[in-house]
Amino acid sequence: MISILLIWLPFSLAGGIWAGYVLTRRFPFSGWHRxxxxxxxxxxxxxxxxxxGIATFGWVAYSYPRQxxxxxxxxxxPTARYTKVQDLVDxxxxxxxxxxxxxxxxxxxxVGENTDAWTYELGEEPSFLGSSPAMLTIYFEHGQISRHELIRP
Structure with a gap:
């Protein structure tokens, strides 16, 4: 995230200076006002x-396809399960x-095939601050699913 900020800063600075210069040429001022x-x-x-720019990057980074x-x-x-899990849960x-x-x-x-809590790794879900693994844990009571927990970054 920091690297993106450092890369984007010079472009935004140059754009701001250029736009400020263009505006003052369009509406001329004199003296210290200029x-x-x-x-x-x-x-x-x-x-x-x-x-x-940062908002646009965040929107693009968060808009992965849902299937x-x-x-x-x-x-x-298995590495693309994060695109399907919301449909499964809903x-x-x-x-x-x-x-x-x-x-x-x-x-x-x-994880946990022989227990009452099964965990499925959903893959690296992209996010604004990088990517981190998402998981779905399913809990069983009396041989059937009692609840599930979706862990996202």
Whole structure:
């Protein structure tokens, strides 16, 4: 994140100075007012360009595609499960599902196959501050799913 800020800063600074210069050429001032207006415009426009660039980057970084849950894709593409997990959770498929059906639907869990808490790694979910692993933990009581927990960065 810091590297992105450092890369974007010179561009926003140059854009702000250029825009401040263009504005003062369009609306000419004389004397000390000219320098004050150039500095104020440059500062404000630099700030706007910088914030706009960072906001645009954040929007692009967070807008990864969401996909429908398809059991074959879930099993075949474990590093892209984060794109399908929201559909799986929202659909209600997991409610009170027996352990055997959960195993056939989701495949073997990454952690805890012989316990009452199965964890599926969802892959590296992209985020504004980098990427970190997302996980889905499914809890069983009396042989069926009692609840689930979605852990996101």
């Amino acid at each position: 320098k004050a207006v150039i500095l104020a415009n440059s500062f404000l426009l630099t700030l706007l360009i910088f914030i706009g 429908s849950f398809i059991p074959q894709h879930w099993v075949a593409q 659909s209600g498929i997991l409610r009170n599902l027996p352990k055997s059906q959960a195993l056939s639907l989701l495949g073997k869990p990454d």
